[in-house]
Structure formats: C-alpha cells, structure tokens
Amino acid sequence: MDKIPILKIGHFLMVAIQVDLYDRLALNLESDLVQAVSKTGARGVLIDISAVSIVDSFMGRILGNIAGMSKILDAETVIVGMQPAVAITLVELGLPLKGVQTALNVEKGMELLQQKIQVTEEEEPEE
Amino acid sequence: MKLDTAKILQKRKKQILELWMKNQLVDFSLREDLMSNEELTVQSEELVDVLLQALSDVNLDDIHSIALTPVHEALEGISISRAKQGYSPRETGTFVFSLKDALLSILQQEIKNDPVQLLEESLKISKLIDSLGIVTFETFIKGREEVILRQTDEIAEISTPVIRVWDGVVAMPIIGTLDSARTQVVMESLLQEIVDTSSNIAILDISGVPAVDSLVAQHLIKTVSATRLMGAECIISGIRPEIAQTIVHLGIDLSGIITKATLASALRHAYSLLQLEVRKSAVK
Numbered sequence: 001m002d003k004i005p006i007l008k009i010g011h012f013l014m015v016a017i018q019v020d021l022y023d024r025l026a027l028n029l030e031s032d033l034v035q036a037v038s039k040t041g042a043r044g045v046l047i048d049i050s051a052v053s054i055v056d057s058f059m060g061r062i063l064g065n066i067a068g069m070s071k072i073l074d075a076e077t078v079i080v081g082m083q084p085a086v087a088i089t090l091v092e093l094g095l096p097l098k099g100v101q102t103a104l105n106v107e108k109g110m111e112l113l114q115q116k117i118q119v120t121e122e123e124e125p126e127e
Numbered sequence: 128m129k130l131d132t133a134k135i136l137q138k139r140k141k142q143i144l145e146l147w148m149k150n151q152l153v154d155f156s157l158r159e160d161l162m163s164n165e166e167l168t169v170q171s172e173e174l175v176d177v178l179l180q181a182l183s184d185v186n187l188d189d190i191h192s193i194a195l196t197p198v199h200e201a202l203e204g205i206s207i208s209r210a211k212q213g214y215s216p217r218e219t220g221t222f223v224f225s226l227k228d229a230l231l232s233i234l235q236q237e238i239k240n241d242p243v244q245l246l247e248e249s250l251k252i253s254k255l256i257d258s259l260g261i262v263t264f265e266t267f268i269k270g271r272e273e274v275i276l277r278q279t280d281e282i283a284e285i286s287t288p289v290i291r292v293w294d295g296v297v298a299m300p301i302i303g304t305l306d307s308a309r310t311q312v313v314m315e316s317l318l319q320e321i322v323d324t325s326s327n328i329a330i331l332d333i334s335g336v337p338a339v340d341s342l343v344a345q346h347l348i349k350t351v352s353a354t355r356l357m358g359a360e361c362i363i364s365g366i367r368p369e370i371a372q373t374i375v376h377l378g379i380d381l382s383g384i385i386t387k388a389t390l391a392s393a394l395r396h397a398y399s400l401l402q403l404e405v406r407k408s409a410v411k
Contacts, residue, residue: 079356082356082357083322084315084318084319084322086356087353088315088353090353090356091349091353091356096356102355102357102358103358104321104325104327104357104358104359105325108327109358
C-alpha cells in the first residue's frame with residue numbers, strides 16, 4: 001500500500017505528492033494528515049502538488065476538505081506548485097478552492113505560512 | 128451513324144491544348160505575375176490529358192461517373208494551389224471555362240455536316256465542363272477557407288503576448304474580442320508564464336477589448352480564479368467607463384477581483400503588494 005510521507009518542519013507539516021493520486025490514496029492522505037496535525041499541534045500545512053498533472057473533482061474536494069479540517073484544528077493550509085493545466089481544469093470544473101491558500105512554489109508557500117503564524121502569534125499575548 | 132466524341136477529341140488533343148492556351152493567353156485575366164506561361168502550359172496539359180483519358184471510358188451523359196474522379200482530383204489540386212497563390216475566383220473560373228471554348232470549336236470543326244449531332248455533343252461537353260467548374264469553385268472556396276483559418280490561428284497567437292513588467296510582475300494586454308477559444312489561449316500562456324518567471328502578480332489589461340458581455344466577464348473571472356489557484360494575484364486593468372457601465376448594468380459581480388482603470392494604477396498596486404516604492408531620485 002502506497003503512503004504519502006508527512007514531514008514535520010518546525011511548526012509546519014509538509015506533504016509532497018509525487019505520484020498521481022488515486023481515490024484510496026487521497027482518502028488515506030486526508031485522514032493521515034488530520035491525525036498528524038492533531039498529534040503534532042502543527043500550525044501550518046504545506047501541500048506540494050507540483051508533480052500532479054491529473055486532477056478530478058474528487059481530488060479537488062479532498063484538497064478542500066483537508067484545508068477545512070486543518071482550519072478547525074487551527075492550522076493554515078497552503079497548496080503550492082499547481083500546474084497551469086491543473087488550475088485550468090479545477091476552474092473549468094467549477095472548483096476554485098475558495099478558502100484555500102495557494103503559492104507558486106514551496107519557498108513562497110513557507111514564507112506565506114510564516115507570515116500568517118507570526119501575525120497570530122503577535123496577537124496572542126494581547127489576549 | 129454514331130460519332131464517338133471522345134475519340135475525336137483524343138485525336139485532336141494537341142489542337143485542343145493549343146487552342147486552350149491561346150484562349151488563356153489572350154484573356155485579360157492572365158496573371159503572369161503569379162505563374163509563368165510555361166508553368167501554365169504544364170498545368171493545362173496535365174488537365175487535358177487527364178480529362179481526355181477519363182472521357183474515353185466514361186459515358187458523356189453521366190457527369191457523376193466514377194471515371195471522372197481523377198479529373199476532379201486534378202482540378203482540386205490546381206484550384207487549391209491557385210487559392211493559396213492569391214488568384215481571384217474569376218481568374219480560376221476563366222481557366223476552366225476557357226477549356227470549353229476550345230473543346231467546342233474543335234467539335235465544330237469535326238462535326239461540320241451534322242448540326243443535330245453537333246448540338247447534342249456540344250450540350251454534353253458544355254454540361255461536363257460546367258460541372259467541372261462547380262468542382263473547381265467548391266475547392267477554391269475550401270482553399271480560401273483554409274487560408275482564413277490559418278490566419279485566425281496566427282492572429283490568436285500573436286495577439287496574446289505576455290510581458291514581464293517587473294521582477295515578479297507579468298502583464299498581458301488583450302486586444303480584440305474574448306471568446307472561449309481565445310480565453311483558453313490567454314489562460315494557458317499567462318499561467319505558463321507565471322510558472323516560468325515565478326511571478327506573484329499578473330495584470331490582465333483589457334483596454335483593447337471592444338465590449339464586455341456576461342460571457343466575456345465569465346471568461347475573465349475564470350482566468351483570475353485559475354491564477355489564484357496557481358498562487359499568484361491577478362489584477363484586471365484598462366476598464367473603460369463604458370465597460371464599467373455595462374458590467375454594472377449586466378449585474379456581473381467583480382467584487383472579488385482587483386480592478387483598476389489603467390495599467391499604471393495596476394502597476395502601482397502591484398508595487399505596493401510587493402512592498403516596492405517608486406521615488407524620484409535626489410537632485411544632484
């Protein structure tokens with residue numbers, strides 16, 4: 001059974017999807033990732049889909065689900081490295097992934113996450 | 128006595144060709160700039176060969192016979208090449224119809240003493256050439272349509288350049304009407320450029336779009352959503368007052384999209400997003 005590795009980097013979790021996701025794998029990833037977020041108390045999740053060239057509505061929904069679940073567990077999700085063809089397909093499918101943060105590459109995604117976390121950390125002491 | 132028209136014509140092939148060439152050369156629609164007389168002779172000879180060959184095994188009454196297929200093919204070839212070379216329809220038509228004159232005058236010489244037969248055979252020949260003329264025209268127009276389609280593709284390609292305005296900022300001026308096919312090209316080249324240059328901001332300038340209706344607006348919204356999915360921000364600029372009016376009248380919701388009146392203000396917005404500042408340099 002294939003498994004997609006979930007790496008912990010500082011406050012964040014990072015997932016690099018290097019294979020084309022089939023439905024079972026995507027479902028496993030969803031549950032694994034949510035488990036990992038709650039176990040590690042990560043503040044951000046970075047999903048790199050630069051190697052994914054095929055996407056369908058199910059995959060789009062899974063990505064949305066992951067973002068929604070992480071949000072509930074107080075972690076931001078950033079999807080990075082989407083291929084142009086994938087972006088066009090998602091738009092044509094009517095899934096603009098509202099509420100999901102995106103960035104061009106892992107580096108920029110990291111920056112974005114760090115900014116977000118900093119903002120919330122600065123706010124916290126005032127509470 | 129039954130005369131064999133095909134045989135007669137075959138026998139007088141040389142004269143037919145000569146006569147036809149003479150007809151073509153005196154006609155004012157001769158285009159020596161597009162094709163030399165030698166080339167024209169070769170082309171004509173080929174056609175006469177094929178035609179007479181086909182006539183020998185075809186019944187002249189049946190103009191839809193399969194035996195005429197090689198003639199049609201030869202004519203189609205000539206017609207398409209002429210369409211691409213820029214011949215006018217009249218010139219192409221004259222090419223075929225002047226053959227009729229040649230054939231008829233040869234026939235006249237051969238069947239001098241039987242007017243009834245002459246009339247009958249002339250009618251058949253004339254019918255045949257007319258049908259060949261129609262084939263020529265059909266292909267001529269098809270050839271022209273191919274030229275038009277190719278040009279449309281070229282226009283679609285050249286009219287969607289992506290410009291690197293600044294490090295991390297790309298702009299794309301859209302000129303002309305946005306339809307589904309063009310949106311696809313626009314989206315693909317814009318997204319590809321964003322990946323290639325790893326730009327954060329894309330500016331879509333629509334000052335060259337003559338009108339925006341709900342369909343065009345939908346295409347724009349799609350492009351903006353796709354850019355966002357890639358992780359870049361998309362600004363739409365160059366919205367003229369009339370276009371702003373139509374957008375509001377049509378009830379199109381562009382509130383989720385950053386819109387600017389000019390490319391300059393879009394660029395200013397891009398700078399502020401990138402935390403850049405444009406300043407006058409100190410006076411020396």
